[in-house]
Amino acid sequence: MGKSKQIILTHEAIVHKIKRIAYQIYEDNVNEKDLILAGIEGNGLLLAEELKIVIEEISGIKVHLCHVQIDKKNPRNQIKTSLPEESYTNKSLVLVDDVLNSGSTLIYGIKHFLNVPLNQFKTVVLVNRNHKKYPVKADFKGISLSTSINEHVEVVLNKGQFEAYLV
Template identity: 40%
Template sequence: MTETKALVLNHKQIKQKITRMAYEVYERNAFENEIIFAGITGMGFILAGFLAKCLKDISPLDVKVIEIHLDKADVNRGEVALSENTDLNNKCVLVVDDVLNTGKTLVYALKPFLDLPIKKMEVAVLVNRSHKLFPVTPDYTGLELATTLNEHITVDLTSENHSVHLH
């Protein structure tokens, strides 16, 4: 049995989504000095880098990218840690992931920030599948996509031709 993949977003569309999201981040945070992009391990971290670069290109804001290390396959048992010790005191943090499915990964990704005196926390995702089981709603979304629980979204930001597929 062959698995069929449907192209949801191509390279050009992904770039457009990232640019639009960066403008939205700038609009909502124009009076901030710095924004910390905290990308979740894997595609979330790569997406955070793209968003940060785009924001840097269109605004005077300082941006920094850090990684949230966690095991997406076993988020409730594994350790969740930040890639580096960064001063987050009174800073805006934007947690970034590629796909929001149930919200479980994003809830666990917030763990390292709970005891820190951050100013504001926002969430950005490239694709929101809206199968919400945890109280997480993205502030910035590239694409809202209604899917069944049996369907899967694959995001590839590592190859030359970025893509999002549904299978």
């Protein structure tokens, strides 16, 4: 017998949260000409792509996407980015992921970017699960959930159909 899925965010709710987060990022970077959205491979990158579209619609900021590859099973392994360090040096950078669970992916992503001087560094997650084992927080979040450790959050970000489930 399969596990039951409970929808926690509909497509419309996720679209609304993306717009709200985009406005928050813009307000935080209103004086910037360039902004780096560093999306963690998978849903983090897809979320960053959606945020880029909205931020560029509502502002004059030029948004650059950075694809961040982190081995989620072994986050201490080397992290790779699609942009060289020079392209985000002295810029405002926002690290984006879909779910903040234990915090390990986000904290190792943060650690990677701390090697470079930045104007500002912020983090975004769509779902914050409040089960952190690392002292990391999301500066911008779509929703915060108090879940049991046995529950799992699944985020689906297919073009035209976004949903988040509690499994």
